[in-house]
Structure formats: structure tokens, C-alpha cells
Amino acid sequence: MSHTRRLYICCILAIIAASALWLWWQGRVLICKCGTVRLWHGEVMSSENSQHLLDWYSPSHLIHGFLFFALSVLFCRLAGRQMQFFPALTISTLIEAAWELVENSNSVIERYRSVTISLDYYGDSVVNSVSDIAMMILGFGMASRLPVWLSVLLVVGMEIVTMLVIRDGLLLNIVMLLHPLDAIREWQALR
Template sequence: MLTRKSLPYWITALIVALAAFWLLWIGREPICKCGYVKLWHGETMSSENSQHLADWYTPSHVIHGLLFYAGLWLVARRLSLGGRLAIATLIEAAWEIVENSDAVIERYRAVTISLDYYGDSVLNSVADILAMMLGFFLASRLPVWASVALVIGFEALTMYLIRDGLALNVLMLISPLDAVRDWQAALPR
């Protein structure tokens, strides 16, 4: 039932659905071209990366949620939790749409070691939005120190295991460094 309290959550669900529809409309693959769906795909240098439900980039989307919660708590704390979640979901959905544009895909391929990156499947994009929502809800329930520990822990884990993460991803998109690209490329396969 639609109530004033539930409205932001319905809006949030609509944002996710519209993002998925848009991604399908612009030609993104609904699921992996391999024809099946996996809960986890852990190989980053693979045509199946960013095609399944979760992968090594899922923690960065959880971090988005933690950061969006913090930012919206600072600038819009008078809004309800649901209202702030709707805004965070709109930002994340917009990022998924921009990230899967031809221009950004080509940027990833040009300045990072992700030469085989052809964009996310719609399923992966929706799962990334849901991962952000998980991070948002975690931040709403955890003490600040625990949220900070999650951000640091996820970044350290992915930097150690795959030589990538949210901070390096942003750095390489905005101001690529040859030293970082060389370090990432030296990851033993």
C-alpha cells in the first residue's frame, strides 16, 4: 500500500527499474553473453567480469552506499531515511548509466588495464545498485567507526587481491598514472 512513509521506497524501486530499462534500451546485454548467471565471478581479466551478480567490484558499490549515507546525513539529514535512500539510488543509477556509456567504456579501456571491458550486463548494474543500497543501510545502522573500517577494509582487500578498488578506479578515470597501470598489470595471473 502506498503511504507517505512508503513513497520514497516506491520511488527507489522505480529508479532501479527505470535504470534497468534504460540500460536495456541503449543495448546493454541483459545477462552475460555466456548464457548463464553466476552469484559470484572472481576473475577480473575475463569477458565475464561485470556480467554476473557479484564480482570484485561489488565492494566498491557497497562503499558508494556508505559514502552516500554519510554525505546525505551531512547535507540532508532532515529528510527521512527513505528520502535519502531515493537520492542515493538516483545517484548510483545515474552512475551505472554513465559508466555503461560508450565514452566511459572506451575511457576505461584506454587508461586502465581493463582492455576486455565492454560494459556491465543489466543484471550486474542492478546488482551494483542493490550493493550500494546495502552499504547505505549498513551505514544507517552501524557506528561511524564500523563504516570507516568497512571502507578501509574493502579498499585494502581489493587493492591487495586485484590491485584495484574504488579509489584507484576513480584515480585512473580522472588522472591516469602510468605507474599505477604498470603496477596493476603486474598482477600475477
Template sequence: MGRLSPWHLVALIVLATAGFLLFLGRVPICDCGYVKLWHGVTNSSGNSQHLTDWYTPSHVLHGLLFFAMLHVLLPRVAIGWRLVLATLVEAGWEIAENTSMVIERYRAVTISLDYYGDAVVNSVGDMLAMMLGFWLARVLPVWLSVALFLGTEAVTIWFIRDGLILNVLMLLWPIEALRQWQAAG
């Protein structure tokens, strides 16, 4: 058997993360018994339980950001190995996000009062979305990646009053007026 390529490692990271999430007690799929490609109702028990939802675009943005940061920090490292690193970071977030501590933090300080963590299928979808964002950042001109980031944030803020920046802000430094504005939507 030869050396593992970066692409093999990325696949192993995704599979290992899914296995670890199952070990942590995360449900493999929605308790409803089926998997939808898209679940567009944020304030529902199906949110974060299907393959994609309104928070999937934020994971695409993770990929854009990871590509940019790794391009600056590790410019001589081959793209495949940078994707391995980005996938490790995303996997780490998916595991952390589904711990009791982070779930309780979301429920305490954000509008996600009914958030109980992700189904494993959703976490896998989020990791694939990050990879899509990483690939897009690789092939798009910088100005278009920036426009995609800003446009995606604008669309999610418009439709669900949330997005990557608001989510991080509210998780780390909650602002009551912002939480009330989000809840009014």
C-alpha cells in the first residue's frame, strides 16, 4: 500500500468525524426518519438535521476564509495539503459545535433556543460545503470570492436575520438588541 494522498486523508477525516459524532451520541439523520437535500425552515426541529439548510452557506464561507488564510500562512504547501488542514479545522468545529457546552451556549445567547446540535448527515454536509468554498476560492478571482462572501452574508441576513458574522458575534459577544432583532424575524 502506498502513501495516502491528501484526497484520501480528507475522506478519512470526514469519515472519522462522522464516526466520532456518532460516538458522542449525535443522531445519524433527522429523527423524522428521512433526509432532505434542503431544509429551509430555521425555527424548526428539522434545522441542522438534514443535508443542507440556511447555515450551510456559512460553511462555504469557512472554505473561502480557510483558503485565504492558508494561502497567506502556508504559500509553499501544496493545495491538497492545505485542504487537509482546512478539513481538520472544519472537523474540529463540527465536533466542538456538537458538544453540550457549545449547544448550551447557542441556546443561552442566540436565537437558537431549540438548537440541539446537528445530525451527522448535516455535519457531513457542512464539511462538504466548506470544501466547496475552498475550491471556489481556489478558482475564483479574489474580488469574486470577496463578493461571494459579502453577497452570501447579505442573503442570509435578509432571509433569516443570521449569517456567519452574526453567528460568531452572538456566540462570542452576545448583544441583546441584536438578539431581539433576530428573534423578531
């Protein structure tokens, strides 16, 4: 492994560690208050949602990775350059980590609670936030190796599955955070 690649990997790990420390300093719990860390927690309407490693919102972070990869390629093409994997991944990790900090700020948590049906949401655990960043990295890596048509199919498939199973997903999350619609909130309440 080249020295430059090791440097980017160290930067990525430092970004993840810094975001975890910031979240902990801001009062987020390290692990679920239940005292355990599960690989999967599938019950959305639960105080343990977003407290374990993986949950129904993990696919949206995987999708972030696919989208960040596509945007990186597009940006580099517009700039007349070829995308370099590790610099683009480092920037994407920084953006994802920043999102985790914003998403887990008191104001955004209160926004989720006031405009969605997530009344029991009090923020992610630090473990869950780190896992969310890792899911973005996984999605970025997958997108770099898969054909575009398969990446698009996976993104659409993940959104459809989460919408059908939990009546939520990345697109609905964005809509409800930015411009809440009563029709969506009522549909989601039918879970």
C-alpha cells in the first residue's frame, strides 16, 4: 500500500474518530441505553431504533455512498479531471460525518420529532453514527466497482424496500425534514 493511500485512510479514520468524540461530547450515548450492542435492530417505532449497528435506516447511508460516488465522478468530469478514489472518499467521509453531527444536533432531533412520527427519537448512539459513516464508505466502494445500471437498480431497490417495509427512506426523510406533508405523515402512521 502506498504512503499516500495510507495517509488518506488515516484521515478517514481520524474523521470518524473526531465525529464520534464530538457526538459523545455533545451528550449522545455511546451505545444503546439498554446496555447491549446488536448487529441488527429492526423495530423502527422503538427507543432502540438508531441505537445499534444496523437498522432500517442503514440502507439510506449506503445510498449516500452511491450518491457521493456519482457526484464525485460528475464533479471531476466537469472539472476535466479523472476522479481519484481516496481523495473523493475522504471528502465524502467528511461530508457524511458532518451530516451525522447535524442530524444529531438538538435542533434537528427536535425537527424530526415535531414533523414526523418519530416521537421517540432522541438521536443516534455514537456506535450507530459510526456505523452509518461506515455504511456510506461501503456504498462508495460498491459504487466504484459496480456498473452504473446495477448501482441505480440497487439504490431504487433499497428505497422501495424501505418504503414498503417501514414507510420511510432517504427520499421521504428529506421531504419530511425540509417540507413536511400531512399526507406522508398520515401514511407513515399506518405502520
